[in-house]
Amino acid sequence: MVIRALVADDQAVVRTGFVNLLATQEDIEVVAEAEDGVQAVRAAARTRPDLALLDIRMPHKNGIEAAREIVAASGGATKALMLTTFDLDEYVYDALAAGASGFLLKDATFPELLYEVRVVTEGKALLAPEVTKRLIAEFARQRGPRPPARTVEGLATREAEVLLLIARGLSNAEIADRLTITDHTVKTHINRLFAKMGLRDRAQAVILAYELGLVVPGASAR
Numbered sequence: 001m002v003i004r005a006l007v008a009d010d011q012a013v014v015r016t017g018f019v020n021l022l023a024t025q026e027d028i029e030v031v032a033e034a035e036d037g038v039q040a041v042r043a044a045a046r047t048r049p050d051l052a053l054l055d056i057r058m059p060h061k062n063g064i065e066a067a068r069e070i071v072a073a074s075g076g077a078t079k080a081l082m083l084t085t086f087d088l089d090e091y092v093y094d095a096l097a098a099g100a101s102g103f104l105l106k107d108a109t110f111p112e113l114l115y116e117v118r119v120v121t122e123g124k125a126l127l128a129p130e131v132t133k134r135l136i137a138e139f140a141r142q143r144g145p146r147p148p149a150r151t152v153e154g155l156a157t158r159e160a161e162v163l164l165l166i167a168r169g170l171s172n173a174e175i176a177d178r179l180t181i182t183d184h185t186v187k188t189h190i191n192r193l194f195a196k197m198g199l200r201d202r203a204q205a206v207i208l209a210y211e212l213g214l215v216v217p218g219a220s221a222r
Contacts, residue, residue, distance in 0.1 A: 003121050006032045006047065008040035008066065009055040009083060014106065018053060018083075021110055028117065037061025044070040044078060051121045053104070055083040056095065064098045071099035076200065081120045096203045159193045160214070162186065166202055167209030 005022055007030055009015040015033060022028045032043035038060045044052055052070050054063035067080035080100040092103065102120045104113060155163070158179070165175045176186045190205075199205050 001027065003028045003051055003117065004031045004047070004049045005029065005117065006034065006040065006043055006049040006052045006078075008034035008037070008043075008053065008058065008063070010035050010058045011055075014055075014083075018113070021113060022117070025114065028114075037063060037066035040066045041069045041073075045073060048074065049078055051117060052078055052080050053083060053117070054080055054100075064095050064100075067095060067100045068098035079120045081116060096207055101201060101203055154196055155193065156189075159189050159196070162189045163193055163205055163209055164214050166190070167206045167214060 005028055007015055007018050007022070009018070012035070015035065019030050019033060022030050031047040031049050034040035034043050036058045037054075040052065040054060040058075040063075041061065052067065054066055054070075056063040058066070063082055067082065070078050071080055076099070080095075080098075082095050082100045082103050083106055084103050085106055095103070102116055104116050108116070161179065162175060165178060170178065172183055172186045172190070176183050179186075193199070193205070194201075197205075197208060199208065
């Protein structure tokens with residue numbers, strides 16, 4: 001499978017750098033470039049990429065707005081991976097709510113870039129522990145002390161435990177090790193959890209955990 005990618009960043013040097021790096025891979029084809037969110041949405045509609053690599057801060061239409069439109073227009077077929085400086089961006093929660101599946105730091109290494117592009121394209125949300133911490137803080141700031149819209153009623157004890165560990169940024173392998181179960185069992189619990197709560201991916205699972213109060217701002221991600 002060849003991953004068809006769109007790269008959008010208003011900084012030409014950064015955009016060209018990502019394009020050139022991705023072009024070195026036989027399984028990745030850059031089908032479009034854009035220098036702002038408006039161009040990105042138009043390019044995505046024209047080329048229907050598997051992945052949209054979007055800078056959060058762009059003129060005319062920011063990356064979050066672009067991600068929302070691109071993901072919705074494609075019915076989720078196009079995955080959104082957000083480019084961020086992380087320390088400066090305060091929009092982690094908004095981006096996930098818009099349908100983004102992961103975040104890529106602009107100072108990421110080449111192997112990290114390729115790993116995240118492939119993981120997100122496969123339909124798996126990618127949230128590093130540092131991003132999870134930021135998401136907790138931003139969610140708490142936006143939401144305030146309102147009661148949760150959903151509850152864990154209906155979830156098995158193990159499914160609730162898995163949800164908590166996902167929200168703390170643990171991978172399937174790490175969850176299996178923490179709960180002393182197999183990777184296959186972890187996947188089974190995750191599939192049941194997603195089906196019961198109507199979740200699309202791990203990003204939505206993280207947001208749900210905050211809504212339910214399972215994760216407390218300031219708590220360790222591990």
